[in-house]
Amino acid sequence: MNEIFLMNGYGVYVWLAYLFTLLSFTSLYLITKIQLLKEQRKYIAKFGSLSRAKSVIAKEQKLNKEILVNTLISKI
């Protein structure tokens, strides 16, 4: 067990490097995820506030349909 953590005295360097890498991975993922969720929420709120006629026009666009479907699926 000691061998795994101390690694002949190199443990502190090895664990520090891996800890930094994993922290960077987590931060990068979380920041990107939060940005995506924020934009999705904004989109849903805007779409909800559209008049009936405008929402019909918006729904005709393939990409809008795709965003709505995916946002609702991710909410479920």
Place this chain on the structure above:
Amino acid sequence: MLNLLSPGKIFEISSKSTKYVFVVFIIVLTIGLTESLFLSPEDYKQSHSVRIMYVHVPAAWTSIGIFTVVAFLSIGIFIFKNKNFFLITKSLVPSGFIFSIIALVTGSIWGKPTWGTWWAWDARITSMLILSLFYFMYLLSWRIISDQEKAIKISSLIAIIGAINIPIIKFSVNWWNTLHQGPSIKIIGETSIHSSMLIPLGIMTAAFALLSLLIFLMKFNTEMIRIKNKGLDRL
């Protein structure tokens, strides 16, 4: 080919594939960490400190690879006048930037037990630092320039100029006397690294590549929804 790079097509693929990429990334990362931290042998010269290689080298490789793709697509923006390419480059840069930082920091941590110093103005390290600065300038250009057309041109120009640094990073160990050793892995020619170390290195490189793909897909979706948000305002 260009149709495959159309925003609609990428959005369609990215929204469906994100969760699968995430699961594969977690599996590959777990195997990679187990291999590199516990199963791979220690080096006869560097002992256990060699394990830092499994995060340092993949981080450097992927950040250089991403910048190369960004530079080629930036040239495409000018040649084909295809402004959709900027959505791809803008979505690739964040992971490339973070990986270049990981390469610098883990390299610095590795340098202390190996060379006895955290930092040296060595040709490879300095050129990697310059790569990070180019990534930073790219991101900064999108932050400070509000006009999209201008931001696309300036950020693309930064990527193209920064591409000059890529061969410098690659050949710095041959052109100058540096603390870094020469290349151990060659595409053409004999690879001098043993398979017991090459396998974890390959798995960790795959994990880095998968994370950059995951971040790219999520970032691309964010950018597309942002554009569509503006479109709803104009209805």
